[in-house]
Amino acid sequence: MRTGLELALRGATIATARRLRPDLRTPIPALGILAGAMVHGVRRRAKYLLIDCDGAVVLNHLGMTGMWRVDGRRREHDHVELRLADGRRLAFNDARRFGLLELCRADGGHPALDALGPEPLADAFTGAVLAAAAARHPRCAVKALIMDQRVVAGVGNIYASEACFRAGIRPLRSAGALARNGYDRLAEAIRVILAEAIAAGGSTIGDYRQVNGMSGRFQHRFAVYGRTGQPCQACGTAISTTAIAGRSTFWCRSCQRG
DNA sequence: CGAATCACCTGATCGC
DNA sequence: TGCGATCAGGTGATTC
DSSP states (O other): OHHHHHHHHTTOBEEEEEESSSBSSSBOOOOGGGTTOBEEEEEEETTEEEEEETTEEEEEEOTTTEEEEEOSSOOTTEEEEEEETTSOEEEEEESSOOOEEEEOOTTSOOGGGTTOOOOTTSTTOOHHHHHHHHHHSTTSBHHHHHHOTTTSTTOOHHHHHHHHHHHTOOTTSBGGGSOHHHHHHHHHHHHHHHHHHHHTTOOOSSSOOOTTSOOOSGGGGOSSTTOTTSBOTTTOOBOEEEEETTEEEEEOTTTOOO
């Protein structure tokens, strides 16, 4: 989504920005400050997008169903609308309203960004980081550990299951019981899965679309997510499902014994 | 204290 | 066909 937004917005001037309803997960602030501003770029930190504008930084989280689209016509659940000086219309749509759209402080920060762990695609993220977190939370399930945004920032429910499969690690395994080389494999698996998913334009399960309206393509490459009962592509064993911390978790009991 | 559970909200799907 | 129950990409508060 960051890539698509950057392509659509970088260098563009916002003519008007308005809320179409007052709140998402939190209140949406007045956006009049964006009128006439140029967009310098779009950054990402964890699952948050930061839209750098003249005089303001917009902080946005997609929640479960949030998406930005360049689209001429207004759709149900469009909650924020940017009209650009060149005539294009960019809308933030979020059926469930678990998303967030706020403005950063003058220093560019925001409380939501304060406690986040390292970026999984940055050099600072290593197996040692996961092993250290495991030492702090030895009884935590491995999958829950990698979904803790304070441990590593940006791994959600789909990619947590996929990364555990890729690393050959049982998602329910107690964090304290996994050896260091397991965390090295897991950190690498997280990097690979996220990089591949980003390159594929994300995963469209229900209504998610890229900024240009196209579906993601990574859902066709899921090894385990949503494949309960279907044969594992590696060994043929039926994929299992279980709940960890209230989230559906998919795994192969044969391939994932680590 | 840490970890599981609930709450937030809408829509799709499933079983009856 | 209709209806209630359940589930869904996330996060933060509450409960145990």
